[in-house]
Amino acid sequence: MKRRSFLGVLGTIFGVTAFGSVAYPLLRYLGPPQAKIDAGKQSFKKADVGDAREIVFQNTPAIIINRPGKGYIALSRVCTHLGCLIDYDRKSKKLICPCHAGFFNLEGRVESGPPPKALTTFPLRVEGEDIIIG
Amino acid sequence: MRYIYILSLVILVSAATTASAGYREIFEKEFLSKPWSTDIVAESSCIECHTSEVMDEKFRSIPQDWRVSWHAQNNVSCHDCHGGDSEDASMAMSHKRGFIGSPNYTDIPDMCGKCHIGILKNYVESGHGKALIEEGTGPNCITCHGSHNVQKVHIDIINAQLCSKCHPYERAKIMKQALFLTDKKIESIEDDLADLRKQGVYPDREEKSLFNTQAQFRTLFHTIDVAVVKDKTNFFTSELNGIEDEIKATFEELSFRKKFSTFLMLIFAGSWAIITLIIRSKD
Amino acid sequence: MWQKLKDGIEIRIGLTDLIENRLRQYRVPSDTNIFYTLGIVTMAAYVVQAITGYFLLMYYVPHSEHAFRSVQDIMTIIPFGWFVRMVHMVAANLMVALLFIHFISIFFMGSYKKPREITWLAGGLLLLVTLAFCLSGYLLPWSQRSYWATTIVSNLPTAFPVIGDALANLLRGGDSVTGVTLTRFFSLHVGFLPPVFLSIVGLHIFLVWRIGLSVPPLSQSAEEESEWTEFRHATYSRSYPFYPNFLLKEVSMIMLFLAVTFFIMSFMPTLFLPEAATTPADPLNTPADIKPEWYFLAPYQMLKMIPNKFLGISLQIIAIIVFLFWPFFDTRAERNIMKRPLIFGLFLVLLALWFLLTYWGRYSA
C-alpha cells in the first residue's frame, strides 16, 4: 500500500511536469512573435525628384527613390537572386544588380536577369520634410 | 461467397489486360524512354549540333566542358553569352537573332561584363584592363577563368604559373597575401552555412549577406590594387564577423532544442516507467 | 466547497455510475499483450497531429510564394515554432509506422476473422486516409523535396490508358505541380481528410467496443471459439476490468510513444528533414536524388520495375482491394496462423518483399 501511494505521488509529479513542459512551448507559440516591423519607425530626409537616397532600415540596406510623377518608394537593396546590393541608375531609371545584371524597375519588379522575384517594398509616409518608414 | 470475389478479381485482371492490349506498345516505349519524374528537358539546338558527328572535332567538346561548369550549374546556357536562338536550329546562328559567335580577344570583357557588371567596371580601370584596351595585350577574363569550363573561383587561381606568363609573380603574391585571411574566413563561413543546412536550418539571410560581401570582395580584387584591398579589409572583416555571430547564435539555438527535447524524452520515459510499476503493483 | 462541486457534477452526469458500471464492468481478456494497445496509441498520435496541426495553421500560408518562407519562419522566428513543426513531422512518420505494426499484429493474431471483418475494413481505410494525409501534407512546405516527390507521385495515374492524363490533371489541377496543386492539397489536408478520418475512426472504435476485444488465438477456449451465428458481445473465460488496469497499460504505451518521438527529435532531428526539405521548390531544377518517403518506397520501386506502367498500377490497385477485403476472402474460422502454413508463408514472403523493395528503392538510382 505504501509503495502504491509513493508511485502515485511520483506519477502525479511526472504527469504535471510533462503537461507543463508541453503546455509551455505551446503558450509561448501563441505569444506575439518578436515584433519586427513596429520595432522601428525610422525617419529619413527627402530626396530631390529623380534622385535616390541610400539608407539602412532595420539593418537592411535600402533605398528611397523620388520617382518623377509617382512620388516616393522605399525598396530593399538586397537583390533577390543571391543577395548583392542593387544600385540606382539615374540615367536609365532602373535598379541594377552589379553581380549578374539583374534589372529592376522603379516599382522593384524584375525586368531582366536571374532574380526570381521583386525587391521587398517597405511601407512609407511623407511627413513635412521627413520620410517615415515602418 | 468468396468465389464471387475471386471471380470478380479474375474479371478485373483480364479486363485490365485487354484494355491495355492496344496500348501496350506505347506504354512500353513510354516507360523505357521516359523517367517517372518529369519529361526530359528538350536539348537546345546548339548542343544537339555541337555534339553531332558533323561538327568539327575542335568544337565538339564545348558542350561537355560547359556541362561541368559553374555556369551550367546555375542555369546559364549557350545563348546567354553567345546570343542566337537555341530553340530554332535553322536560325540558331543568325545575327538577326543576336548571334555573336566567338568574340575577338579584346571584346571578351564586354561579353562577360554583360552580366558581371560590377567586375567589368573595376577591371576596365585596372592595369589589366588598361593594357588590354590600350595595347590589346593584357589578360582578359578567360586568361584566368577559362571559357566554357568556368569554375567557381578559388584563391589559388592566383598562382606562379599563371601570373608569371606576363610579369614576375612577386606582385601577384603580395596581392594573394592581402586577400588570404579574408578569403579563409569566407570559406569557413561557407562551411558553417552548409553545415546548418544539413541540420535542417534554412540560413538564407546569412547566405545572401555572405554572397554580397564575397562578391564585393572579389570585385575589388579586379582593381589589382593592393592598397585598395588592404584599405577595405577592415570593413570586410567586420561584415564577416557579423555573419559569424548570427551563425553562432543559430548553433546555440540548435543545442538548446536538443536539450529541451531530451528533457521531454526523459519525462515521458519516466512516466512510462512509473505507470508500468503501478500496473505491476496492482497485479 | 469541493465536495459540493463534486456532488453537483455527480447528480448531472453520474460519473460514478459511468466508471463503476460501464468502465469497470467492461472486461478485456486476460491474455492481451502490448499489441492490443497499438490502436489507442495510433489514435493518440492522431490527436497529437491535430493539435500541432492547428498550431501550424496559425502561421502557415498556403500560397506558393509564401509557403516555404512561412514554414521556415515557424522554424526560426516564431517562439517554439520548431517544437510544433518537428512534433508534427516526427509523429506523422511514427503514426504510419504504428499503423503498419498494428495491421501486421492483427493479421498474425487472426483478429480480423468473423465477426470483425468490418472493423478490419474500416482500419484498412484508415491506413489509406493516413497515407493521403502524408501525401498532401508533404507538399505543403513547398520545398524541393515536396515539389519533386509530388511531381513523381502525381504522375502515377498517367499509367492508365485514355483517362490517365485527365486523372493526373485532376489531382494536380493542371499538367504540372503548381500553386493550384498546393491549395488543393492544403484543403484536402486540413479540411477534407480530418472529418473523414474521424468518422471512420468512430466506426472502427465503436465496433471494437461493441464486439469486445478478441482473445489471442493461442489462449482461446472452446467456448470462445464457438460459431458466431447471432450477435453477442465476446465472452471470456478469464478477464479483467478495462478501468483502471487496461486503461493504464494504454496510457503507459502512449507515454512510450511520446518518449520515442522526443528521442528522434533530440538525437536524429534530420531523420525526416533532408537537405532538399530546406531548399525552396524550384520547378526548373530537379534535385539529384529525390525519393518518395519511406512508406511509399516499396510501391514506387515495384512500379519502376514492372516494364508496363498500366500492369504495375493495376496490380497495385488489386493488391489494395485484396488488402481491404481480405477477411471476406479468408473465411476459414481457424485463427491460429501456425496451423495455416500456406497463408503464414505467403505473408512472410510479402513482408520480406516489402522490406527488400524498400531497401532497393532507397539505394537504387
Ligand code: HEM
Ligand atoms: C487535423 C489534423 C491535421 C492538421 C490541421 C494538419 C496540418 C498541417 C499543416 C498546416 C502542415 C504544413 C506545415 C509543415 O509542413 O510542417 C502539415 C504538414 C504535414 N502533415 Fe499534417 N495536419 C493534420 C494531420 C495530419 C496527419 C493525421 C498526418 C499523418 C499521419 C499528417 C502528416 C503531415 C505530414 C507528413 C506533413 C509534412 C511535414 C513536413 O514536411 O514538414 N498531418 N500538416
Ligand code: FES
Ligand atoms: S545577385 Fe543580383 S543578379 Fe545575382
